[in-house]
Amino acid sequence: xxxxxxxxxxxxxxxxxxxxxxxxxxxxxxxxxxxxxxxxxxxxxxxxxxxxxxxxxxxxxxxxxxxxxxxxxxxxxxxxxxxxxxxxxxxxxxxxxxxxxxxxxxxxxxxxxxxxxxxxxxxxxxxxxxxxxxxxxxxxxxxxxxxxxxxxxxxxxxxxxxxxxxxxxxxxxxxxxxxxxxxxxxxxxxxxxxxxxxxxxxxxxxxxxxxxxxxxxxxxxxxxxxxxxxxxxxxxxxxxxxxxxxxxxxxxxxxxxxxxxxxxxxxxxxxxxxxxxxxxxxxxxxxxxxxxxxxxxxxxxxxxxxxxxxxxxxxxxxxxxxxxxxxxxx
Amino acid sequence: xxxxxxxxxxxxxxxxxxxxxxxxxxxxxxxxxxxxxxxxxxxxxxxxxxxxxxxxxxxxxxxxxxxxxxxxxxxxxxxxxxxxxxxxxxxxxxxxxxxxxxxxxxxxxxxxxxxxxxxxxxxxxxxxxxxxxxxxxxxxxxxxxxxxxxxxxxxxxxxxxxxxxxxxxxxxxxxxxxxxxxxxxxxxxxxxxxxxxxxxxxxxxxxxxxxxxxxxxxxxxxxxxxxxxxxxxxxxxxxxxxxxxxxxxxxxxxxxxxxxxxxxxxxxxxxxxxxxxxxxxxxxxxxxxxxxxxxxxxxxxxxxxxxxxxxxxxxxxxxxxxxxxxxxxxxxxxxxxx
Numbered sequence: 267x268x269x270x271x272x273x274x275x276x277x278x279x280x281x282x283x284x285x286x287x288x289x290x291x292x293x294x295x296x297x298x299x300x301x302x303x304x305x306x307x308x309x310x311x312x313x314x315x316x317x318x319x320x321x322x323x324x325x326x327x328x329x330x331x332x333x334x335x336x337x338x339x340x341x342x343x344x345x346x347x348x349x350x351x352x353x354x355x356x357x358x359x360x361x362x363x364x365x366x367x368x369x370x371x372x373x374x375x376x377x378x379x380x381x382x383x384x385x386x387x388x389x390x391x392x393x394x395x396x397x398x399x400x401x402x403x404x405x406x407x408x409x410x411x412x413x414x415x416x417x418x419x420x421x422x423x424x425x426x427x428x429x430x431x432x433x434x435x436x437x438x439x440x441x442x443x444x445x446x447x448x449x450x451x452x453x454x455x456x457x458x459x460x461x462x463x464x465x466x467x468x469x470x471x472x473x474x475x476x477x478x479x480x481x482x483x484x485x486x487x488x489x490x491x492x493x494x495x496x497x498x499x500x501x502x503x504x505x506x507x508x509x510x511x512x513x514x515x516x517x518x519x520x521x522x523x524x525x526x527x528x529x530x531x532x533x534x535x536x537x538x539x540x541x542x543x544x545x546x547x548x549x550x551x552x553x554x555x556x557x558x559x560x561x562x563x564x565x566x567x568x569x570x571x572x573x574x575x576x577x578x579x580x581x582x583x584x585x586x587x588x589x590x591x592x593x594x595x596x
Numbered sequence: 597x598x599x600x601x602x603x604x605x606x607x608x609x610x611x612x613x614x615x616x617x618x619x620x621x622x623x624x625x626x627x628x629x630x631x632x633x634x635x636x637x638x639x640x641x642x643x644x645x646x647x648x649x650x651x652x653x654x655x656x657x658x659x660x661x662x663x664x665x666x667x668x669x670x671x672x673x674x675x676x677x678x679x680x681x682x683x684x685x686x687x688x689x690x691x692x693x694x695x696x697x698x699x700x701x702x703x704x705x706x707x708x709x710x711x712x713x714x715x716x717x718x719x720x721x722x723x724x725x726x727x728x729x730x731x732x733x734x735x736x737x738x739x740x741x742x743x744x745x746x747x748x749x750x751x752x753x754x755x756x757x758x759x760x761x762x763x764x765x766x767x768x769x770x771x772x773x774x775x776x777x778x779x780x781x782x783x784x785x786x787x788x789x790x791x792x793x794x795x796x797x798x799x800x801x802x803x804x805x806x807x808x809x810x811x812x813x814x815x816x817x818x819x820x821x822x823x824x825x826x827x828x829x830x831x832x833x834x835x836x837x838x839x840x841x842x843x844x845x846x847x848x849x850x851x852x853x854x855x856x857x858x859x860x861x862x863x864x865x866x867x868x869x870x871x872x873x874x875x876x877x878x879x880x881x882x883x884x885x886x887x888x889x890x891x892x893x894x895x896x897x898x899x900x901x902x903x904x905x906x907x908x909x910x911x912x913x914x915x916x917x918x919x920x921x922x923x924x925x926x927x928x929x930x931x932x933x934x
Binding site: 331372 | 677
């Protein structure tokens with residue numbers, strides 16, 4: 267069985283859908299000869315030509331606006347925003363246009379487009395190239411938001427996102443792209459992982475960990491240490507899709523464990539996991555044996571120096587320590 | 597000046613008098629459309645004054661020749677994008693005034709089922725990609741529609757309306773630059789009505805003509821009299837053909853004037869009554885009407901009849917809107933996702 271990287275899975279998803287659907291095209295900065303800043307679209311210019319692999323000037327607002335205009339007139343654009351930090355330049359187009367056109371027009375238009383962007387820290391790229399800005403977009407009705415953690419999910423979710431008739435923000439993690447540690451068997455054929463469905467990445471009976479993207483791997487590492495050192499069995503729920511949220515999978519895990527921690531790389535204040543914690547409190551209060559705990563980035567920009575960056579972003583040690591704290595509260 | 601020759605030089609461009617070749621019925625229909633817009637907006641203003649409109653509206657009175665001239669110059673299959681001051685563009689593109697009025701009153705029968713209001717009227721099926729509440733918001737959307745035309749709907753073009761204020765948004769640059777490097781078939785029409793809300797054009801631009809921005813993109817462009825229906829029609833026709841043949845985008849600046857305040861609440865202390873009056877003398881409707889009389893296309897009696905028809909149609913639209921039900925509150929979360 268072949269195993270491929272997260273990046274290869276993403277490339278394969280786009281490649282296969284573009285082979286099948288002539289309305290799908292790529293638009294973004296340095297995606298042609300250069301192959302995208304992280305190499306996702308390497309080879310695509312040769313395969314699909316410059317009409318469908320549209321290299322743009324540095325104009326994030328126009329990239330998204332043009333994608334919106336082409337989507338409402340029948341195309342299915344995949345826009346690449348090089349670093350997810352740069353979606354802020356296109357926030358009008360994302361928030362006021364893409365997300366709202368269908369509603370404002372009384373349901374008489376659709377905006378089938380995907381915005382792919384690389385997020386997350388751990389690369390020493392500092393404050394403007396390391397953020398996890400998912401909370402900015404999960405807050406907006408009309409958008410779907412996806413954050414895959416592994417190659418299998420990345421391929422299936424991206425195909426589902428491209429085939430979805432809504433604007434989907436697809437946030438990839440830089441540390442997952444090429445790292446051989448995270449390679450996985452990925453079927454060669456086209457398949458979809460449905461949007462809005464969480465996945466239990468590790469089964470356990472003692473505590474539920476809710477995480478997304480790279481934090482799923484940190485959670486799995488912590489879970490394995492906690493099993494070995496403390497005989498605590500963590501159940502790791504990978505949300506995969508942040509909006510719509512699969513609260514049911516979280517609640518059924520909680521039913522079993524009675525304890526829950528929500529882990530995110532973004533800074534905690536106003537972060538996405540606050541929503542998860544709130545819904546757990548609203549819908550699963552009776553299931554809780556201990557308070558809901560969030561483990562998140564510190565409330566500062568992502569710093570440059572390695573020691574500071576490691577302090578800011580949750581790591582395995584901190585996750586382990588916080589989980590032990592929750593276990594002691596129960 | 598409205599011209600009778602076969603060609604005219606408009607801001608340095610030799611432009612054919614396509615208007616002259618039109619059937620008289622179409623020429624009269626264009627007058628009727630201008631009446632429709634004028635009376636629709638008059639009626640809307642009355643609703644606003646009486647507090648019968650829940651939100652705000654931006655009236656197009658005084659600018660009718662630009663929407664009607666430009667939209668009559670393109671084909672039915674072509675796309676348009678509009679602005680917050682969008683009623684005129686919608687009506688010219690063939691929107692149903694009953695359904696428009698119902699939307700303004702927030703009714704279930706409106707274009708957006710009461711979810712959009714004045715600033716979001718759209719009719720994608722007829723190529724109207726929508727008004728837009730964000731100044732300049734439609735500029736890159738129009739450019740994207742232009743990309744669709746280039747990739748898979750060859751022969752179609754887009755007319756993108758926006759105001760002078762929008763020309764200073766960053767996305768104006770991003771979108772026009774992209775359209776120019778890709779030769780997209782978009783006619784950008786900047787309706788220079790002299791004010792971005794209260795900000796006068798003379799204070800917000802350091803160039804005399806907004807159309808001079810064409811030099812930055814290496815595209816064609818010119819400034820025209822936006823209150824001269826024939827000049828707007830001929831120029832738009834000329835450049836629509838130009839775009840249709842794959843020569844790339846153009847930037848037309850259409851000089852006009854907004855008679856009314858920016859929106860519902862505007863004391864208009866930033867401009868003088870004399871200035872408004874001087875522009876009211878350049879009203880595009882009597883100007884065009886006089887031309888039709890002089891050319892023996894229309895008599896004064898026929899004109900009165902035409903305007904009365906419009907007034908009656910509008911009364912029916914108001915009746916339809918007023919009698920229509922409000923949306924069911926239970927539908928509030930519908931239409932968020934496809």
